[in-house]
Amino acid sequence: MHEKTLAELSELLHQRKISSVELTQHFLQRIERYDGQLNSFVTVTPELALEQARAADARLQAGTAGKLTGIPLAQKDIFCTAGVKTTCGSKMLDNFIAPYNATVVEKCNAAGMVMLGKTNMDEFAMGSSNETSYYGAVKNPWDVKAVPGGSSGGSAAAVAARLAPIATGTDTGGSIRQPAALCNLTGLKPTYGLVSRYGMIAFASSLDQGGPMAHSAEDVALLMETITGFDKRDSTSLDRPVENYSSQLNQSIEGLRIGVPKEYFGEGLDPEVAKVLETSLKEFEQAGATVHEVHLPNNQLAIPVYYIIAPAECSSNLSRFDGVRFGYRCENPKDLIDLYKRSRGEGFGAEVKRRIMIGTYALSAGYYDAYYLKAQQLRRVLTQDFTDAFKQVDVLFGPTSPTVAFNIGEKVDDPVTMYLSDIYTIAVNLAGIPALSLPAGFAHNRPVGMQLIGNYFSEGRLLNIAHQYQQRTDWHSRTPASFA
């Protein structure tokens, strides 16, 4: 049952061949049996899940069910859930029960989906390995010595090990795409503003975007149709009609112009990963696409620009954690400043403190123009590079990550090395365009992801291209042997 696609599960549910309660119990049992090895969930919600499953079965019985009614999912623990702990992977929020649901959660509930629990993540989504979580590292189901990627590492590991058929993630600099790549999943970062950020705990507000993580593009399309849409509670939500992504999946990719940025295949890319990607490109050519070399001349600046803009926004957003209104408070504060300083010093982990301090410095008097303003100017330069590339081609193709999953502990003491592993994903967030990672094969016995980057609102096309590839290959449907 756990190897079926969302469309297959939906059909079984609608034909009443299985019930949502049975399906939910099946996944809850898998979590119980396997998650000890992976640590992919912070909170499992069996009672709530079964209650939602019973309600879903009633809707299926009454004929009022939608396509995803009764389908279980895991929510990244960054989305607020009323009545269920939302930790954001931090000691700061270890005791936090949100008074309301995030819009994404509301939409999943309204569709009749069943929440299995909340997944582990890098603390406040700051990390590329899921090692910064207060709740401990998550293991990669393809090799438990390896990281699952981050920050949506718990969601990636849970779906890859088939402890949940689909999960949500969030992507500020690659946090959906990189774990999807490292765990052999399909993950989409939508155009900025398509998925509401209401109730999604903010890291860097001008970059953060939620999206689905699943096995196939077809499954991602189904969840996208559920979680997108205008939300008046999010001031940056885009007022556009919800698209029917599923209906675009079967379009031909004959004549598709694929651009390969030369800068994505240079120094730093593992030659074994490059080899896998060359094979994928040939597959696209056989399907009728044409391949063209393009340039993103300033791509190497994406990391420095990001490590000013994201920390600057984070230092502002995380100032709300003050030990006064909610979250962690230190013991016996001697005065208000001591209350602030020790609550934050004890409540935040090392990487979060580091990023708050980078942002604080970059925004401090006398440094604003040299750092923040300069970064915002370069953000336009980087965005223009994409605009120029999309004049020549329909979509960009490249690696999602320069290497396969690295080992747990390998990069944790060297932030700059860790940051450099996001070289292919970060510029996409700065520009606000959509990008998708999908399974391309294996190198060093670990999964390799390919990244497809499109212009604003090209999600339908990206999912279509990925689906066409997945019709011709079976990388995406493989399951790690220990979790079969």
Added chain:
Amino acid sequence: MSLQRTDVEKIAHLARIALSEEDIPVYTRTLSDIFALVEQMNSIDTTGITPMAHPLDATARLRADEVSETNQRDSFQSIAPQVEAGLYLVPKVIE
């Protein structure tokens, strides 16, 4: 660019973060490394380029000034570390 211990202490104070003695050298090193990486931004002349604050250059949406939310003080205060009579409690500020 290399930061000094005193810089890190000042930044931590501005950020209202208490650092332990043994953490300060670690942050001094890692923050210096990161700002060295950031220096690469200076390789491009950006004179005259308009800073980009929003991916789609959108401006804030306006709405009519109407009451849209109900009072949820009790619910919000139920998760606060310390409240009394509807107020958030903090250590004494005024002597």
